Amino acid sequence: MKTKKPTPKIAESYRKIARNDVFIGFIMLVPAIFIAYSVFNWDSVLQNPILLGLFWAALVLVVINLAAEFLNWRCPHCRVFMGMVFNPKYCPRCGEQLR
Ligand SMILES: [Zn+2]
Numbered sequence: 252m253k254t255k256k257p258t259p260k261i262a263e264s265y266r267k268i269a270r271n272d273v274f275i276g277f278i279m280l281v282p283a284i285f286i287a288y289s290v291f292n293w294d295s296v297l298q299n300p301i302l303l304g305l306f307w308a309a310l311v312l313v314v315i316n317l318a319a320e321f322l323n324w325r326c327p328h329c330r331v332f333m334g335m336v337f338n339p340k341y342c343p344r345c346g347e348q349l350r
Pocket residue numbers: 326327328329330331342343344345346347
């Protein structure tokens with residue numbers, strides 16, 4: 252059943268999930284940019300142990316962030332991962348209104 256306003260409990264849960272999603276994305280930005288830089292300058296990164304260490308640290312950070320994102324970005328109603336959707340009004344899986 253679809254209503255004009257989401258269930259307050261669902262709406263509140265979704266707000267928290269959306270806030271965490273922005274936070275995780277923001278943290279992921281720095282290592283992601285560094286990885287992109289490393290890929291295009293791979294030869295100089297290989298010759299610099301500090302840059303190489305940073306590259307692996309960035310890679311680990313991105314993997315952790317992706318895992319956190321996968322655990323966080325779930326519908327508060329059906330608990331299924333919502334996939335690559337940006338600020339959805341309804342859960343793409345169960346159709347529950349989120350906001
Ligand atoms: Zn759902």
